[in-house]
Amino acid sequence: MQILKYLLIKEFKQIFRNKSILPVIFVSPMMQLLILPLAADYEIKNINLAIIAEQSSTESRRLVEKIQSSGYFKVVSNQHSIDVAQKLMEDDKADLILILPYDFETELTQQKAVSVSVLVNAINGVKAGVGNIYLNRILMDYSTTLRELNLATTPSLQSNIEVRDSYWYNPFLVYSHFMVPGILVLLVTMIGAYLTALNIVKEKELGTIEQINVSPIKKYQFILGKLIPFWLIGQFVFTVGLFVVAEGVYGVIPLGNVGLLYFFLSIYLLAVLGLGLLISTYTQTQQQAMSLAFFFLMIFILLGGLFTAIESMPTWARTIAQFNPISYFIEVMRMVVMKGSTFKDLMPHFGIMTLFAIVINSWAMWNYRKQN
Amino acid sequence: MRNEIVIKTQNLSKHFGSFAAVDQISFEVYKGEIFGFLGANGAGKTTAMRMLCGLSLPTSGQASIAGFDIYRQTESIKKHIGYMSQKFSLYEDLTVIENIRFFGGIYGLAPEVIKSKTESLVERLGMSQVKMQLVKSLPLGWKQKLAFSVAILHQPQIVFLDEPTGGVDPITRRQFWDLIYQAADEGITVFVTTHYMDEAEYCHRVSMMVDGQIKALDTPAQLKKIYNEDSMDEVFYRLARGAKRQAD
Incomplete structure (x- = not known):
């Protein structure tokens, strides 16, 4: 106990x-948490739209107006011929091209079906996909209004199916509500894994670890001396992130029990710090440790389910995600913060994370040698 | 004083693959002795010393340190030895006092003992003015003296010094050896590797390692007599010249 005390004081x-290192621990995560959610927003605006109205008419102008007033699109050209629009798309200045046929208005007034074409620049897949959906919605909406208008004048038997969406747990689809807790998880993870790995490897580089290894300090004492400080720092960063940034700035108020989050965090940090420890046992220099940590964290972050849904990944990626501690914590965060889930709902997550913590740390302990 | 054996090795070897870094060395070191462990770069000194400190597991052979077996009782050995590596081993971002307190603490010294030892040590090293300064701000010679004093803070039976005086001037080296003599007078056995042959002259006995083997072991005076040379320098040349290994 006394030895551990001296180790902790030193650390x-x-x-x-x-x-x-201090700003890296305390300032940069908070800045990232403040700024990143604003950028990591799936809502796409400023979609460049080129319109080709082969013949200008009242109806076509009405449609263009409707598109413009949606706020999502920037009409970069509105011409009769396709040349300009095509050139714009080739130059990557147009994301979508909407073609309204020559007889758009005539056909509409005669209540025939009109087909309009949408050409999508799919280089930026996300923007293209979302833009296409937005444009389709506007077109549908337009045609519904038109139909209702026509129904009033000339009633017919046309039936009309309308889809009304209702988003549960996040009714207004506020992106920050699921981005902020998710990003907080990433930050806590990176700080924990990097700091632990680099700290221990630094002692290897400086040679001070030799001095520890010839002393009667036990393996577990040395490891606890390293893990406890970073465990506490992880808790601190999480607390500031959750209460000051998420709640204070973004108004994300957890629906469920915050204590449950801390309970999970406590186990999670053990697993993450254990990962850092494990990396440090396989590397000799800070550069090696950085690269190795980067390799794993990159995979964990991209397959963590924050930026893309795990359910829509191919099977092999889903398998990797099952061994990814980040994905469990992000899920727990979302379930507790947005859905108000209870311990009973999260039992599998707790079980798996405990297993992670035990396996990773035992592995690191086994591979950490005072002797070679 | 010269009859109690504190280090004893028998055919101690360490192989890295097919390479025998240390090849069947056998020797004894007595209590209170200053034992010089000489050899060219790459002769296997550091590897041998790391085995004796319990940092490296021998491939074969026997050794006991302070009466403890080198295979089975490494943790007991660690309580009874001090170690100062050629890679400087204090924490540079801690102050003089914090380093003393930390190393005293991890060797299980009581807080009162640490306190009184810290005071007398700082006094003796003439570091009262700089005791609250970070170690990295001290000159190399001071760091080395402090590192040595910290290595023997817990009164070990043996202290292992791996090229402790690299890179400092002769006066500072002389002062360092004064500390070594003091420690030896207190009954601490000093096991030291060095490249400085004037330092070899200060040792009670020296061993010469060439290509992983001990080629000579005696007092400096006796070695000079045997090889019929005037200085340890010449003795070293005579022995090391036959080395097949390239220095690293």
Whole structure:
């Protein structure tokens, strides 16, 4: 116990004395959490739309007006011929081209079916997909209004199916509500894994670890001396992120029990710090540790379910995601914060995370040698 | 004083693949002795020393340190030895006092003992003015003296010094050796590797390692007599010249 006390005192002194690491621990995650959710927004605006109205008419102008007033589109050209629009798309200045046929108005007034074409620039897949959906909605909406108008004048037996969406747990589809808790998970993960790995490898580089290894310090004491400080720092960063940034700035108020989040965080941090420890046992320099940590974290983050839904990934990627601690915490965050899930709902997550923590740390302990 | 054996090795070897870094060395070191462990770069000194400290597991052979077996009782050995590596081993971002307190603490010294030892140590090293300064701000010679004093803070039976005086001037080296003599007078056995042959002259006995084997072991005076040379320098040349290994 006494030895652990001396190890912890030393570790905290070193951490708080390191002027280059302190901002990395305390300032940068908060700044990232403040800024990133604003950028990591799936709502797409400023979609460049080129319109080709082969013949200008009242109806076509009405449709263009409707598209413009939606706020999502920027009409970059509105011409009769396809040449200009095509050139724009080739130059990547147009994301979508909407073609209204020559007889658009005539056909409409005669209540025939009109087909309009949408050409999509799919280089930026997300923008193209979302833009196409938006445009389709506007066209549908337009045709519904038109139909209702016509029904009033000339009633017919046309039936009309309308889809009304209702989003549960996040009724207004506020992106920050699921981005902010998710990004917080990523930040806590990166800080925990990187700091632990780099800290231990730094002692290898400086040679001070030799001095520890010839001393009677036990393996577990050394490891606890390293893990406890970063475990506490992880808790601190999470707390500030959750209450100051998520709640204070973005108004994300957890629906469920915050204590449950901390319970999960406590186990999660053990797993993540264990990962850092494991990396440090396989590397000799900070550069190696950085690269290895980067490799794993990159995969974990991209397959963590924050930026793309795990359910829509191919089977092999879903399998990897099952071994990805980040994906579990992101899910727990969302379930507790947005849905108000209880411990009973999260039992599998707790079980798996505990298993992760045990396996990773045992592996690291086994591979950490005082002797070679 | 010269009859109690504190280090004893028998055919101790360490192989890395087919390469025998240390090849069947056998020797004894007595209590309170200053034992010089000489050899050219790459002769296997550091590897041998790391085995004796319990940092590296031998491939074959026997050794006991302070009466403890090198295979089975490494943790007991660690309580009774001090170690100062050629890679400087204090924490540069801790102050003089914090380093002393930390290393005292991890060797299980009581807080009162640490406190009194810290005071007398700082006094003796003449570091009262800089005791609250970070170690990285000290000159190399001071760091080395401090590192040595910290290595023997817990009164070990043996202290292992791996090229402890690299890179400092002769005066500072002389002062360092004063500390070594003091430690030896207190009954601490000093096991030291060095490249400085004047330092070899300060040792009670020296061994010469060539290509992983001990080629000579005696007092400096006796070695000079045997090889009929005037200085340890010449003795070293005579022995090391036959080395097949390239220095690294």
